[in-house]
Amino acid sequence: MKIAFLGLGAMGSRMAMNIVKAGHELAVWNRSPGKADALVAAGATEAGNPREAAKGAQIVVAMVMDDAASRAVWTDEETGALAAMGEETVAVECSTLSPDWIAELSGHASAAGTAFIDAPVAGTLAPAEAGDLVILAGGNQLAIERAEAALDAMGKATHRAGPVGAGIATKLLVNGMLAAQEAAFAELLSLVEALGHDRERAFEIFCETPVASDMMRTYGRRMLDGAHEVQFPVDGILKDLGIISAAADRAGRDVPVTQGTTAGFKLAKGAGFGSADQSAILRAYERKAQ
Numbered sequence: 001m002k003i004a005f006l007g008l009g010a011m012g013s014r015m016a017m018n019i020v021k022a023g024h025e026l027a028v029w030n031r032s033p034g035k036a037d038a039l040v041a042a043g044a045t046e047a048g049n050p051r052e053a054a055k056g057a058q059i060v061v062a063m064v065m066d067d068a069a070s071r072a073v074w075t076d077e078e079t080g081a082l083a084a085m086g087e088e089t090v091a092v093e094c095s096t097l098s099p100d101w102i103a104e105l106s107g108h109a110s111a112a113g114t115a116f117i118d119a120p121v122a123g124t125l126a127p128a129e130a131g132d133l134v135i136l137a138g139g140n141q142l143a144i145e146r147a148e149a150a151l152d153a154m155g156k157a158t159h160r161a162g163p164v165g166a167g168i169a170t171k172l173l174v175n176g177m178l179a180a181q182e183a184a185f186a187e188l189l190s191l192v193e194a195l196g197h198d199r200e201r202a203f204e205i206f207c208e209t210p211v212a213s214d215m216m217r218t219y220g221r222r223m224l225d226g227a228h229e230v231q232f233p234v235d236g237i238l239k240d241l242g243i244i245s246a247a248a249d250r251a252g253r254d255v256p257v258t259q260g261t262t263a264g265f266k267l268a269k270g271a272g273f274g275s276a277d278q279s280a281i282l283r284a285y286e287r288k289a290q
Contacts, residue, residue, distance in 0.1 A: 001025070001149045004057040006050050006073050006081060007095070008035040010230075011121070012063035014128035015094070015154045019061075020044050021131075022153035027053040031069075049079035059150045060085060061092045066239065067101040075108055082112045090115040090146045094135075094154075096175065098243050099168055100250070102138075106164045115143035118164055120171035121155065124231040132156045136174070138167030172247065175240045180257055182219055182237075182278060183264035189223065190285035200224060223282040234281065235274045238265050 001024050005016040008030035016039055020026050026044040028036050029052070036046040047053035050073045054060045060081055062073050070093065074082050085091060091109050093102065093116070102118045109116035117139030127133050133155035137144050144151070144160055151158045161170040192199040203224060207217050222231075241262045248255040268274075268284035276283075 001059065002027070002057045003150050004028070004047070004050075004053040004060040004081070005044075006053060006060065006062040007031075007064040007069070008039070009063065009065070010125060011128050012094075013039065014125065015061070015063060015121075015133070016044065017042060017129075018131040019150055019153045022149070024149060024153070027057065029053040050074070050076070050081040051079050051084045054081035054084040054089070057085075057089060059090055059092060059147050061094060061150050061154075063094045065095070067097050070095055070097055070101060070105065074105060082108055082114060085109075085112055085114045087113050087115075090117065090143050092116075092147050092150060093118050094121055096120050096171055096240055096243070097168060099165055099172075099247050102165050102168050115140065115146060116164060117143050117147060118167040119144075119147070119151065119158075120167055122171065122174050123155075125229075126231075127156075128154075134159065136161050136167045136170045138162055138169075139164045172240065172244050175237070176244050176258055176261070178215065178219075179237050179241055179265065179278075180261045181213075181216055182223075182281060183261040185216060185220055186223060186282040186285055187264060189220070189282060190289065194289065219279055222277070222279040226283060227277055227279050230275070230277045232278050233275050234265055234268045234278055237278050238262065238269060238274075241265065 003024050004027045006029050020042045027047050028039050028044045029047045029050050040046050064070050074080050091114050106116045117137050119135050119137045121133040123133040135151050135155040135158040138161050161167050189199045192202045203220050244258050268281040271284040271287045273280040
């Protein structure tokens with residue numbers, strides 16, 4: 001199939017490479033130059049703008065940072081991808097964006113006569129590279145099936161969450177739960193140390209209890225080891241927590257746990273760890289104690 005991929009950041013470049021490896025014809029675009037070199041060497045074609053990449057494609061996938069970037073990629077008057085798409089194409093938005101923008105973007109796609117699904121992904125760099133992401137798809141079942149060539153190349157499983165918007169709602173649940181557990185874990189490991197005890201030993205015992213999940217065993221170890229490889233930055237977590245809080249405000253719901261989690265990650269950003277891995281939140285507590 002002919003597929004277009006828009007946005008070649010840390011996640012997007014890996015997701016796009018798996019589409020190439022699956023044998024599809026791929027056109028790629030990225031806002032900053034140089035990011036497409038490895039993909040071009042593997043057989044992809046680099047386009048000059050999103051509209052050029054989308055021309056003639058059956059599936060167009062976007063993986064960008066935020067609402068503003070997504071708006072530019074899809075709807076820019078001169079270079080937006082939707083203007084090159086129609087009934088023969090399905091638009092797949094994999095970015096973690098606000099529910100409001102997903103609803104608006106769905107409307108733009110409908111006006112262009114293009115099928116649309118919101119399909120954010122669960123997983124970080126290693127699953128993205130291995131094609132083991134879990135894809136949370138919102139949209140018409142037929143549209144999801146039409147996008148399977150790309151979705152199957154990028155992930156190990158695609159789950160239909162419901163209509164358009166259900167994908168991002170589910171992603172906010174996943175990311176919110178991850179962030180809340182990390183923030184609480186860093187806070188409490190720091191407290192163990194403040195009480196004069198061995199936090200490494202406390203972590204070992206924690207891992208033997210029913211409370212421990214595989215995820216927290218992994219992230220707890222990354223916190224204690226001071227892992228430097230950035231799987232997902234503190235700034236990214238704060239962006240997602242901001243989306244959750246804004247969505248909750250519009251829905252008239254209180255989210256005190258999310259607010260407390262946000263305070264924890266703001267502590268990390270204030271300590272200079274905004275671009276560091278999310279596990280650096282423990283180092284922020286250490287720095288504050290010093």
